[in-house]
Structures are given as structure tokens and as C-alpha cells.
Amino acid sequence: KAGVTQTPRYLIKTRGQQVTLSCSPISGHRSVSWYQQTPGQGLQFLFEYFSETQRNKGNFPGRFSGRQFSNSRSEMNVSTLELGDSALYLCASSLGPFAGGPQYFGPGTRLLVL
Amino acid sequence: KQEVTQIPAALSVPEGENLVLNCSFTDSAIYNLQWFRQDPGKGLTSLLLIQSSQREQTSGRLNASLDKSSGRSTLYIAASQPGDSATYLCAVGAGGGNKLTFGTGTQLKVEL
Numbered sequence: 001k002a003g004v005t006q007t008p009r010y011l012i013k014t015r016g017q018q019v020t021l022s023c024s025p026i027s028g029h030r031s032v033s034w035y036q037q038t039p040g041q042g043l044q045f046l047f048e049y050f051s052e053t054q055r056n057k058g059n060f061p062g063r064f065s066g067r068q069f070s071n072s073r074s075e076m077n078v079s080t081l082e083l084g085d086s087a088l089y090l091c092a093s094s095l096g097p098f099a100g101g102p103q104y105f106g107p108g109t110r111l112l113v114l
Numbered sequence: 115k116q117e118v119t120q121i122p123a124a125l126s127v128p129e130g131e132n133l134v135l136n137c138s139f140t141d142s143a144i145y146n147l148q149w150f151r152q153d154p155g156k157g158l159t160s161l162l163l164i165q166s167s168q169r170e171q172t173s174g175r176l177n178a179s180l181d182k183s184s185g186r187s188t189l190y191i192a193a194s195q196p197g198d199s200a201t202y203l204c205a206v207g208a209g210g211g212n213k214l215t216f217g218t219g220t221q222l223k224v225e226l
Contacts (some may be wrong), residue, residue: 004157042219045215056211056213058213090157092212094212101212104160
């Protein structure tokens with residue numbers, strides 16, 4: 001079974017631009033969560049989607065948004081990029097929003113904001 | 115607010131040693147605890163998942179224990195190898211859905 005895929009793997013943007021990242025979960029998995037990883041803050045939860053609905057949200061500004069499609073693929077968008085948005089963005093896939101199940105992570109998208 | 119701490123932050127050991135990584139969390143109302151491995155610049159690889167009702171899980175040379183009442187978990191690595199060199203992260207599932215709260219990680223280096 002193919003793992004979680006994320007595209008693109010690397011991105012360079014400038015301040016003020018916006019960016020869209022994509023995540024395809026493991027086949028049959030319907031829940032997708034997003035995380036931001038930075039050297040200073042570590043791994044932080046952004047949001048979780050299931051059945052095209054946001055189920056949970058972390059403590060990030062409204063510039064960070066996401067959506068999920070009927071095939072469970074998910075995208076996250078960051079508008080008006082800031083230097084501090086430079087990070088590794090990881091998505092995680094799981095069967096459903098059932099607390100307790102294992103989660104599987106993709107390789108991440110590394111975003112650099114100049 | 116759930117806080118997860120990992121000790122030590124970094125560890126360097128000679129090949130063959132048995133070692134223990136520690137994880138502590140402040141709120142015992144968790145669904146599960148998961149240990150991950152992260153290689154430099156890469157995503158996370160799941161190592162072990164312990165449900166809140168379980169005390170431990172084992173996979174090969176790895177054994178993870180969970181003491182929910184004291185807010186602690188340990189990851190035991192037997193007979194360490196250079197290929198075990200990576201950052202090890204623990205994460206607790208709590209607060210609804212699949213949200214994970216991660217620790218700060220332990221950077222492990224196993225030397226020949």
C-alpha cells in the first residue's frame with residue numbers, strides 16, 4: 001500500500017505571497033491532519049479534516065487554512081506569507097477521527113520564505 | 115494545556131548499549147501515546163503506539179511503556195546500532211480527534 005504523499009517537497013516563496021500544499025492520504029484513510037515543524041517551536045498541530053469537514057484546529061492565525069476533497073486528499077493554504085512561516089509542513093493520515101488510532105506521516109513539504 | 119517533555123534532549127552512546135528515552139506529559143487524560151523516529155530533513159516514522167488502557171508495547175528491539183497516572187512513558191532500545199541514530203519523538207493523543215501533542219524530541223547518536 002502506498003504511503004502518504006505530499007507535494008511539492010520543496011518551495012521557496014517571498015514574503016506576502018501565498019502558498020498551497022497538497023497531501024494524499026493512504027488509500028482507505030479518510031482523516032488528514034496537518035502539522036508545522038520549526039526548530040524553535042517543534043511540531044505543532046494545525047488542523048484535522050474528515051469527510052471534507054474541519055474537525056479540530058490548532059492555535060494558528062487565520063492565514064492558515066485548509067480543505068479536504070471527496071477523495072480525502074487535502075490541501076492547506078497559507079496567505080500573506082511571513083518569514084516565520086518557514087518550516088517543514090507535515091501531514092498525517094489515519095482511518096478516521098477515532099481517537100486512539102495510529103497515524104502515518106508523509107515526508108513533508110519544506111517551505112522557505114524569503 | 116497539555117505539555118510534553120522529553121529527556122535527555124541529546125544522547126550519544128557507543129554501539130551495543132541498551133538505552134532509555136524518557137517522555138513526560140502534564141495531563142493524564144490521553145487516548146494514546148505514540149513514539150516516532152525522524153531522520154534529518156525527513157518525515158516521521160511510527161515506531162510504537164500504546165493505547166491508554168495498555169502498559170507497554172514491543173516491536174523488535176524496541177519496548178515502550180506507559181504509566182498514565184504518573185504521566186510518563188519510556189522507550190527502551192536494546193543493543194543499539196548506528197542505524198538507530200535519529201531524533202525520537204513522543205506524542206500524546208488527547209483533546210479530541212486525532213490531534214497529537216509532541217514532545218521536544220531526543221536526538222540520538224550511536225557511534226561505532
